[in-house]
Amino acid sequence: MRIEDYALIGDMQSAALVARDGSIDWLCLPRFDSPACFAALLGSERNGHWWLGPTGRRAATRRRYRPDTLILESEWDTPTGTVRVIDFMPPRDRNPDVVRIVEGVSGTVEMSTQLRVRFDYGRIVPWVRRTNGHLQAIGGPDSVWLHSPVPLKGGDYAHRATFTVKEGDRLPFVFTWHPSHEPMPRQIECEDQLAETEAMWAEWVSRCTYEGPYREAVVRSLITLKGLTYAPTGGIVAAPTTSLPEDLGGVRNWDYRFCWLRDATLTLDALINSGYLEEAADWRSWLLRAIAGRPQDLQIMYGVAGERRLPELRLDWLDGYEDSRPVRVGNEAVKQLQLDVYGEVMNCLYVSRTRGLSADDRAWAIQRQLLDYVEDHWDEPDEGLWEVRGPRRHFVHSKVMCWAALDRAVKYVENFGRTGPVDKWRTLRDVIHAEICDKGYDPQRNTFTQSYGSSELDAALLMIPMVGFLPADDPRVLGTVAAIEKELMSDGFVLRYPLADDNDVDGLPGGEGAFLACSFWLVEVMAVQGRTEEAKDLFERLLSLRNDVGLLAEEYDPRYGRLVGNFPQAFSHVPLVHAARALSQKPAGPGATMV
Numbered sequence: 057m058r059i060e061d062y063a064l065i066g067d068m069q070s071a072a073l074v075a076r077d078g079s080i081d082w083l084c085l086p087r088f089d090s091p092a093c094f095a096a097l098l099g100s101e102r103n104g105h106w107w108l109g110p111t112g113r114r115a116a117t118r119r120r121y122r123p124d125t126l127i128l129e130s131e132w133d134t135p136t137g138t139v140r141v142i143d144f145m146p147p148r149d150r151n152p153d154v155v156r157i158v159e160g161v162s163g164t165v166e167m168s169t170q171l172r173v174r175f176d177y178g179r180i181v182p183w184v185r186r187t188n189g190h191l192q193a194i195g196g197p198d199s200v201w202l203h204s205p206v207p208l209k210g211g212d213y214a215h216r217a218t219f220t221v222k223e224g225d226r227l228p229f230v231f232t233w234h235p236s237h238e239p240m241p242r243q244i245e246c247e248d249q250l251a252e253t254e255a256m257w258a259e260w261v262s263r264c265t266y267e268g269p270y271r272e273a274v275v276r277s278l279i280t281l282k283g284l285t286y287a288p289t290g291g292i293v294a295a296p297t298t299s300l301p302e303d304l305g306g307v308r309n310w311d312y313r314f315c316w317l318r319d320a321t322l323t324l325d326a327l328i329n330s331g332y333l334e335e336a337a338d339w340r341s342w343l344l345r346a347i348a349g350r351p352q353d354l355q356i357m358y359g360v361a362g363e364r365r366l367p368e369l370r371l372d373w374l375d376g377y378e379d380s381r382p383v384r385v386g387n388e389a390v391k392q393l394q395l396d397v398y399g400e401v402m403n404c405l406y407v408s409r410t411r412g413l414s415a416d417d418r419a420w421a422i423q424r425q426l427l428d429y430v431e432d433h434w435d436e437p438d439e440g441l442w443e444v445r446g447p448r449r450h451f452v453h454s455k456v457m458c459w460a461a462l463d464r465a466v467k468y469v470e471n472f473g474r475t476g477p478v479d480k481w482r483t484l485r486d487v488i489h490a491e492i493c494d495k496g497y498d499p500q501r502n503t504f505t506q507s508y509g510s511s512e513l514d515a516a517l518l519m520i521p522m523v524g525f526l527p528a529d530d531p532r533v534l535g536t537v538a539a540i541e542k543e544l545m546s547d548g549f550v551l552r553y554p555l556a557d558d559n560d561v562d563g564l565p566g567g568e569g570a571f572l573a574c575s576f577w578l579v580e581v582m583a584v585q586g587r588t589e590e591a592k593d594l595f596e597r598l599l600s601l602r603n604d605v606g607l608l609a610e611e612y613d614p615r616y617g618r619l620v621g622n623f624p625q626a627f628s629h630v631p632l633v634h635a636a637r638a639l640s641q642k643p644a645g646p647g648a649t650m651v
């Protein structure tokens with residue numbers, strides 16, 4: 057299956073990927089970052105999956121989400137009739153469930169199902185037994201139940217059934233996880249849960265304040281982002297998957313089932329600007345708990361409940377998506393210094409306040425500590441927002457975001473009556489600004505560069521006007537944008553940075569696709585520069601990369617014409633929302649900044 061053949065269902069604690077042929081190939085329970093019980097995505101069916109569809113197995117004729125929900129409907133037209141499978145995960149205050157309702161639409165269709173539960177990322181073959189006509193699979197700490205309207209028969213370490221559905225039939229299957237030492241959970245009422253889940257999403261979408269163009273795409277992205285939030289704590293994962301490759305067949309395979317401060321703050325900006333302040337309040341509480349302690353201990357990412365150790369392991373028993381090995385769980389980037397994070401956190405907290413989030417003394421106390429840290433460390437080299445695994449550098453984007461941290465602190469004092477050493481912050485803000493313009497700008501080529509002294513470009517430089525460091529029509533910004541458009545594009549989309557054979561910026565072998573966030577950033581910059589038609593054209597080409605149910609991965613590889621990287625990716629859906637908003641606004645006048 058291609059990455060774009062998958063659709064997402066989720067309950068805001070975990071998520072599943074459903075393939076176009078009706079197979080659930082990825083599911084981690086009970087949390088996003090729990091070991092998968094279906095890991096076929098990163099190996100084969102032998103690593104766990106649950107297929108349900110017309111006998112003979114083929115791609116659905118059409119799929120869609122029920123409007124304004126995360127409830128998936130896949131339909132197959134067959135020679136004998138049409139059948140629909142409704143897949144969803146009800147938001148929970150109990151054990152997680154995956155519900156699949158088979159609905160006969162017309163005629164009669166022979167259906168089949170095959171269930172292979174493999175706990176611990178496809179490794180543990182469970183002990184399966186039948187109790188009161190239902191299946192229970194147990195392995196170590198995990199237990200799952202399948203409540204099925206048809207009996208499944210075991211053989212070859214899988215359970216299968218074939219049955220007939222006729223027009224008007226509705227057959228519910230429920231797959232429920234619980235800790236293996238606890239008794240079997242109460243069975244849910246599928247139709248009630250379907251109605252409640254639909255109502256919950258519809259109510260959530262009804263609060264969306266976005267009224268601009270491309271509303272359907274914006275709402276689908278917002279629903280996806282909401283689906284990536286971990287409701288019990290307010291944390292937000294970057295994506296629900298691990299190790300979907302940035303380079304098909306390569307080693308650039310990472311675990312994204314964690315809460316990056318960068319990705320989460322950008323996600324929140326998108327939610328807040330669309331009217332979702334509650335999520336901002338929840339995330340601020342999450343942040344305060346996660347980073348509580350000494351400012352020098354701040355991490356660039358945490359587990360969804362604020363866990364700090366995310367050791368990176370290789371799962372050698374999995375072949376990897378299309379042989380992209382290793383499959384990794386955990387992420388070593390947790391130990392990196394990424395100075396941009398301070399600017400992103402300060403900006404997000406500032407934006408939340410401007411949109412009406414209530415004041416919080418604890419938040420301001422922590423913000424002041426973060427600023428102390430920026431003051432002491434802004435002039436150090438770091439790994440930057442791309443989390444390079446090569447040597448640390450003085451990345452221009454990181455310095456710009458240190459400037460942004462101080463700028464938002466000054467504005468916080470000016471606009472919200474907070475106290476702090478604002479003159480010192482103003483002075484340091486100016487010092488950083490001057491140093492970036494001196495060391496991070498190449499006057500010969502009229503462009504900012506990736507890092508001090510380097511001649512390389514970096515798409516993150518598009519953030520310079522976006523965070524208000526310089527106006528979008530400043531000649532140096534115009535030069536930088538022109539250089540990026542000339543040198544960093546592939547098939548009309550923007551690469552993060554050049555990946556030539558002689559370039560060892562990120563310390564990794566192989567290439568990668570165009571990083572979708574960067575192309576959306578270019579849309580925003582073009583829009584604010586008044587290049588409306590070009591901005592629209594690029595935006596619409598980006599929208600055309602979404603799969604049939606509106607989802608984007610991290611990257612698009614023009615070499616293969618395929619989505620690559622983890623999926624669906626918050627970092628792609630967030631800038632989609634921002635770019636649509638930018639297109640809905642009148643171009644700013646001369647000298648205007650984007651904040």
Ligand SMILES: OC[C@H]1O[C@H](O[C@H]2O[C@H](CO)[C@@H](O)[C@H](O)[C@H]2O)[C@H](O)[C@@H](O)[C@@H]1O
Nearest residue numbers: 294310316318319387389441442443627
């Ligand atoms: O490209 C190397 C790095 O790739 C991952 O980082 C990317 O994803 C993060 C989460 O969306 C994002 O915050 C970052 O900007 C991206 O570069 C991976 O997590 C890193 O471990 C890896 O070094």
